[in-house]
Amino acid sequence: MLSKSELTVLSHLSADVEDYLIQRALADALGWDPGHTSRVVSKLAERGLVRREQQHGRYEIALSNAEPSIRFADLVREFPHVDFSALLSGSTIKLLFHLDEERTAAALAERAGVSRATVYRRLNQLQNVGMVTKRDARFAVTSQFEEVVAFALSLVSHLHRQEAAEHTSGVRLIWTDVDEYLMRCQTSISLASFHETGPKALDQYGIPLLTRDEHYYFRSEDRTELTPADLVCQLLLIDDGARYRSYCLLLITAQDLDVETLSQTAERYDRVADIDLQSMTQELCAYLESNGAESSEKLPAWDAFKSTAADYDISV
Structure with missing residues (x-):
């Protein structure tokens, strides 16, 4: 960071x-x-x-x-005795990003992508200054230092936004993790680390749509491509309304995605998502498995969905 x-x-x-x-x-x-x-x-x-x-x-x-500059300045002035330059360098900000709630060292290591030994070393340093407390093998930021987490969150979003703005315009972050993010923008990007997603990406699965001029990208250095299950989750993150849920139903059916695969993929995004993707994907699968009997107000009538699927030569 x-x-x-x-x-x-x-x-x-x-x-x-x-x-x-x-x-x-x-x-x-x-x-x-x-x-x-x-x-x-x-x-x-x-x-x-x-x-x-x-x-x-x-x-x-x-x-x-x-925002992160202002938040950091407030921290330095409120806690002049704390050496934030030593405490927050390296992977510590990644840990604080995921300490928005109590977590075990194992969970922090997995989410931050660092070794458990590094997690314990960093957490020990934070405990020594009273920034982090431990209870029943779970670590949490103390109430007086909650602003440190807010700084970490704002810094991650700020750096992602700055990076994206170097390659496109009109950037709006939709979902952010420490090393990955989902965004909407106005112009296309041809870099390998930016994977096209959203409605335009459905075309590769035989579901061409008349879409607006917005572009959606998922930025990740670690992934070479996005799976259909990734696309389902990202579509829901972009918009969990009726239209986008119908897109997801078409993709799930066309690719014969099972509930376990979708649930496991959704769990990864749910770590920092504002919506419950696991419940949503399970609801979509239940709708398909029951031929529309298990439905909700955001899902289409079964006959209407079958008609739409037939337009794309998708067998329901």
């Missing part, structure tokens, strides 16, 4: 009473080489966390008004 050097600069700017600092003065205050200082500040400026302007042959730097 952020290096110790980057957090050190943010901490120094947060604690300083001046509106801005001269970059050379910052280097002197930190005892850093000017070249190293310039590289760190440049990285933070690229990420939109600081502002850097050249005035009269010198660089003036200050915190930006981005």
Whole structure:
């Protein structure tokens, strides 16, 4: 997420009473080489966390008004005795992102994608300053440091948004995890780590739709492609209304997806989703298995669904 050097600069700017600092003065205050200082500040400026302007042959730097910068500054000023640059560097922010509720070390290791040894080491450091508490093998952020979790959440979203904006316009994040995110945007992206999803992606499964100009992408470095079960879940994350549920029904039927596969895939997204995808996918499967007998107001009449499926040569 952020290096110790980057957090050190943010901490120094947060604690300083001046509106801005001269970059050379910052280097002197930190005892850093000017070249190293310039590289760190440049990285933070690229990420939109600081502002850097050249005035009269010198660089003036200050915190930006981005949400994570403001939240971090509040933390530094409220807890001046805490060395946040040492505590939050490396994988710690990933752990805090998933400490929005009590979790075991094993769960944190799986969700953050780090070793359990690293989790215990980081949690021990956080416990030593009273930031995290442990009860019955479950860890939680203490009430006085709840803002640290809010900072981690805002930072992850901010960095995702900044990255996406480098490749497209009109970015709106729909679902975010530490290393992956689902977004809507206005222009197409041809990078391997951005996988097209949403209604346009149904065309590859023989379900061509007349869609709007919006584009949807799922950004992930670890995946080479999205499965049909991924697409079902992502469609529901985009819009869980009647129209999108009908799209999902068509895809489930066309690909003969089973409830276990869908439920396991939905569980992965449910970790940071605002809706209950597992229940939704189970409801869709129950509708299909019962020939529409088990239905809800957001699902089509069975005869109407059969007619739509026949239009796409999908056998129900």
